[in-house]
Amino acid sequence: MNPTPLWVIFVGSLFTNNILLASLLGMCSFLVCSSRIDTALGLSYAVIFVTTCTTAINYLIYYHVLVPLHLDYLAFVVFIAMIAAFVQFVEMFVERFSPKLYHSLGIFLPLITVNCAILGAVLFMVIRKYDFVQSVTFGVSSGMGWGLAILLMAGLRDKMGYSNVPAPLRGLGVLMMVTGVIAMVFMGFAGMLNMQ
Amino acid sequence: MADNSKHASCGGCRGKCKETMKSGIAANNPVLTQAIGVCSVLAVTTKLENSLVMGIAVIVTTSLSCLFMSLLRTITPPRIRMIVEIAIIAVFVICFDQILKAVYWDMSKQLGPYVGLIITNCIVMGRLEAFALQNPPLLSFVDGLSNGIGYALILAVVGFVRELLGSGTLFGVAVLPASVYQTNLLFVLAPGAFFTMGLLIWIINALKPKTAEASH
Numbered sequence: 001m002n003p004t005p006l007w008v009i010f011v012g013s014l015f016t017n018n019i020l021l022a023s024l025l026g027m028c029s030f031l032v033c034s035s036r037i038d039t040a041l042g043l044s045y046a047v048i049f050v051t052t053c054t055t056a057i058n059y060l061i062y063y064h065v066l067v068p069l070h071l072d073y074l075a076f077v078v079f080i081a082m083i084a085a086f087v088q089f090v091e092m093f094v095e096r097f098s099p100k101l102y103h104s105l106g107i108f109l110p111l112i113t114v115n116c117a118i119l120g121a122v123l124f125m126v127i128r129k130y131d132f133v134q135s136v137t138f139g140v141s142s143g144m145g146w147g148l149a150i151l152l153m154a155g156l157r158d159k160m161g162y163s164n165v166p167a168p169l170r171g172l173g174v175l176m177m178v179t180g181v182i183a184m185v186f187m188g189f190a191g192m193l194n195m196q
Numbered sequence: 197m198a199d200n201s202k203h204a205s206c207g208g209c210r211g212k213c214k215e216t217m218k219s220g221i222a223a224n225n226p227v228l229t230q231a232i233g234v235c236s237v238l239a240v241t242t243k244l245e246n247s248l249v250m251g252i253a254v255i256v257t258t259s260l261s262c263l264f265m266s267l268l269r270t271i272t273p274p275r276i277r278m279i280v281e282i283a284i285i286a287v288f289v290i291c292f293d294q295i296l297k298a299v300y301w302d303m304s305k306q307l308g309p310y311v312g313l314i315i316t317n318c319i320v321m322g323r324l325e326a327f328a329l330q331n332p333p334l335l336s337f338v339d340g341l342s343n344g345i346g347y348a349l350i351l352a353v354v355g356f357v358r359e360l361l362g363s364g365t366l367f368g369v370a371v372l373p374a375s376v377y378q379t380n381l382l383f384v385l386a387p388g389a390f391f392t393m394g395l396l397i398w399i400i401n402a403l404k405p406k407t408a409e410a411s412h
Binding site: 022023076116166168 | 228232233234235236238239278279282283286287290293294309313315316317318382386387388390391393394395397398402404
């Protein structure tokens with residue numbers, strides 16, 4: 001098992017090993033949904049919730065069903081099916097209890113299924129050999145890290161509307177540059193602790 | 197975004213496979229114009245070799261899953277098509293992953309979770325949704341192939357720049373001697389990926405004729 005203490009996993013995946021800015025996962029919805037702060041906030045709640053639950057569920061399935069049966073090569077299919085089912089559940093839940101949020105998230109909720117951050121968190125959990133508590137901690141904190149990054153970006157994009165960006169750089173180009181700067185800022189935490 | 201690609205692909209199917217081929221690589225390149233599948237472009241391109249392996253993986257997965265989805269398109273009920281698509285993609289990704297593990301263990305370890313993450317790569321899913329569901333198998337295969345190649349090209353370019361500037365090597369062979377060029381670690385790390393990608397998009401947009409400007 002991995003000997004990393006829990007608080008290192010927590011702080012590490014929030015800052016130094018941020019799943020978006022260091023592992024570069026979940027870029028698609030990050031780029032699409034970061035234009036408004038409230039959409040970004042809703043999506044990050046959904047992501048935190050889904051990563052937490054799916055890392056826990058997939059941990060149990062992987063170590064208690066797939067590994068004993070020597071079916072671990074099926075892991076990808078099982079993981080993604082689990083995530084898809086879970087997202088479907090969240091979608092129905094949000095539609096029932098918060099129609100406003102449901103409308104503002106629109107088509108992006110099903111997109112969480114193909115959000116690489118979620119599957120990425122699960123795969124990192126397996127590769128780094130976390131135990132159950134570590135996995136759940138990692139799930140919560142990487143979801144929060146992703147949320148932190150997208151909220152920062154949404155805040156910046158609010159202000160960026162007023163700036164004069166060179167025409168060819170507009171759109172995706174300048175988003176990449178700004179994300180690069182944010183990633184550089186987060187690298188500043190790297191000396192603090194290192195997580196593997 | 198989705199509308200745009202649909203129009204382009206319809207134009208392609210009335211013409212020939214050649215049209216489709218061209219659109220995926222150049223005019224309608226998935227990464228540059230549709231901004232999808234960016235994650236792995238950024239994550240695996242620290243070395244040129246990794247980028248090429250990843251590019252091959254995406255080409256194989258996209259083209260084969262487009263072919264099979266297109267074969268199954270008439271008998272798949274629309275309600276469950278997403279699950280079918282994911283299952284098809286996952287099968288090919290698992291095959292590739294197992295082969296890579298057997299043939300090239302070091303690379304498999306370096307790519308880590310990113311091979312598995314092809315399943316959630318929006319390019320594959322996007323092509324299946326936008327093209328393979330409406331078009332005959334052969335054309336879908338060509339479309340998948342061309343989008344895969346378009347993607348792999350970007351991957352190769354970004355990988356080339358990052359390995360050259362970041363560690364002064366290409367394919368692990370020293371190209372820029374340390375006395376001439378001080379290597380810049382930033383390009384190997386995550387921010388370098390963003391900057392390289394941003395600059396690439398900037399250059400390509402600046403060189404492109406000013407016709408499709410209004411989309412953003």
